[in-house]
Amino acid sequence: MLEETITEISVFTDGLQMLALDYESTTVHQPFFNDLMKWLRVAENSEQVDILNNKLNSFLNGDVINSKTDDDKTLLLATKLRHGKPSF
Secondary structure, eight states: OOSSOOOEEEEEOGGGHHHHEETTTTEEOHHHHHHHHHHHHHOOSHHHHHHHHHHHHHHHTSHHHHTTOOSOOOEEEEEOEETTEEOO
């Protein structure tokens, strides 16, 4: 059981494990998630979220990422919003 409030969550398929995990420290690769969540936190409306989704889609389907994986690349990002503003 968790004693704290969860404000952000990320879920990904194994096609993104090479980007999302730091195998040396057996943890998540913080820069990958910090950068993605940073932009999601400041999105103020659905139009801005749509722009972020399109940019993320282009990134995940780009040549650099496709050269690192031939598997599916599914990523779910969430952050808790309170009254339309990010909760930090």
